[in-house]
Amino acid sequence: MDETIPFKNLYSREYQGHKKKVHSVAWNCTGTKLASGSVDQTARIWHIEPHGHGKVKDIELKGHTDSVDQLCWDPKHADLIATASGDKTVRLWDARSGKCSQLAELSGENINITFKPDGTHVAVGNRDDELTILDVRKFKALHKRKFNYEVISCPD
Template identity: 95%
Template sequence: MEETIPFKNLHSREYQGHKKKVHSVAWNCIGTKLASGSVDQTARIWHIEPHGHGKVKDIELKGHTDSVDQLCWDPKHADLIATASGDKTVRLWDARSGKCSQQAELSGENINITYKPDGTHIAVGNRDDELTILDVRKFKPIHKRKFSYEVNEIAWNMTGDTFFLTTGNGTVEVLAYPSLQLVDTLMAHTAGCYCIAIDPTGRYFAVGSADSLVSLWDISEMLCVRTFTKLEWPVRTISFNCTGEYIASASEDLFIDISNVQTGRSVHQIPCRAAMNSVEWNPKYNLLAYAGDDKNKYQADEGVFRIFGFESA
């Protein structure tokens, strides 16, 4: 079977700007800008041209007083972005001016953040396994819940009526939204579940686990369809490409795996020099951003991220 992307002919480009390692990369809804969040307490916005070699402009978002651990763009607005930090705040920024427009002070170190697909709510998870839902317009918490188990990455389904929690127990908790009533507990993995991604066609979601596997789930049946087995270390980050045909996954293995979602077969591996923290496909083009624990020859953080998928290096 022929793959629809000529992976073997594609190249990665490197982007430098941060002073310490990059924890999170995310594309805006139209695929024109990439945001990176770093341990250096800043986020940066990069204008990326999918074709050609335009000079990359970037602006710095300054204000957090601790690591920027995760960030996410407004799904309905290409210039609004939310950042979650260890400084206990969540901030909303205008990516054109680089100015912080809203700030919410929460109760713990924030490590996970995601937008509801209609852009009205933001969910934030912290190190103390507490979930906070923010109303975006008022930028105030409308719901808080503390869990008695480890809660990792969180996500809404495409329609926003179901909310998923990945847990340290190897389960995925499926909650109705907005009630947050438990609907189902999926026994997904034999070790903790760390990350979750929703396929853009709305048919599947995928879960990455400490058992080194990625599982693919049918969203209407809530059944596991297949697993991807290429990695050997705990899966830290996963992402579907814009058509839903491919899934990227990464860990402490020194490569990023790209597998065909339908066949389960690994079709390409991107070599890395360090453990990866974040992979994310562009929502319009087959460009994969990735960032990890890269260090230079003096063992200092490089503060770089890369994008794979260009026709020339």
């Protein structure tokens, strides 16, 4: 059972790096890294040390040409992260190096993304209400489906 920490014992810290508004944040599966995606066309990986008070280390993920609207971590690999952007691409990144390892060009402005719990597939929703399933190994679209209504979030 998880131990509850009293709210009064928690502390906050401000992380600076993005030049514009942040649209998305997510923890990796080990809770050691926090990612943020921004209107400034970048994502950042923040290395979080418990009770750390020193300079925060971060890695900037550059390559998108539009807003990074959402991101998600691989549920099985603490150093793999996927980003969805308005530039119609989805990218898979190595959080250790900050390098893009895979890129998929899709048909619309991507606004939602999630990994399947076993880490084998990524589901992406776009502004045109289309859902695309990508195979993570090949980073190719396996299935696409257009909905006649808004896709607010992608199922796991």
